Ligand SMILES: O=P(O)(O)OC[C@H]1O[C@H](OP(=O)(O)OP(=O)(O)O)[C@H](O)[C@@H]1O
């Protein structure tokens with residue numbers, strides 16, 4: 001299977017990403033920009049959504065026009081940090097249902113620890129987009145995708161703001177069919193497995209905690 005990583009390099013996405021990387025950007029602006037970037041990424045991600053032709057009547061005449069075919073979509077943020085991306089995406093896809101997977105990365109072992117799962121009942125028939133700003137070792141993303149598969153999901157994409165090759169390789173090893181969409185592939189990981197240069201701890205910057 002071809003490994004698919006899509007780097008969304010639209011200038012507006014790249015410009016906003018630069019601002020959130022800056023350590024002087026505070027939580028309010030950080031949150032707003034993560035939200036805006038998520039909207040722009042959702043626009044790019046949905047480029048291949050299926051359309052159907054419907055007949056409508058404009059004030060002038062009848063016509064055949066295009067409409068989304070109604071494929072069911074689900075957004076699944078990995079909490080906490082993934083929550084910051086949800087509103088930006090549902091602004092573009094308001095009919096999407098939102099599931100939640102709670103995971104945190106144990107700072108010592110780096111293992112993803114699951115603490116919450118709440119999903120739409122019909123995830124088997126949905127196109128699912130798992131969202132999290134950071135793809136570092138890939139442990140959290142891979143565990144979240146596995147949690148969805150264990151419950152019957154078959155159609156899954158992963159969307160993040162920043163990835164590193166290690167995380168991409170981890171997803172592709174565990175879940176070779178999953179497409180990854182990111183705004184950047186950064187240099188690598190530091191000795192605490194934070195992304196270099198990255199933008200620090202996404203959850204802490206979104207929610208103002210330490
Ligand atoms: O690829 P990985 O090495 O697993 O790291 C990435 C994970 O780390 C962060 O979450 P964190 O554990 O800090 O939880 P939080 O969102 O609650 O802050 C981030 O939001 C990802 O979920």
Ligand SMILES: O=c1cc[nH]c(=O)[nH]1
Pocket residue numbers: 081134136193194195196198199200201202203
């Ligand atoms: O750089 C990183 C790596 C994991 N999680 C984060 O929030 N930031």
Ligand SMILES: [Mg+2]
Pocket residue numbers: 081201202203204
């Ligand atoms: Mg965190």
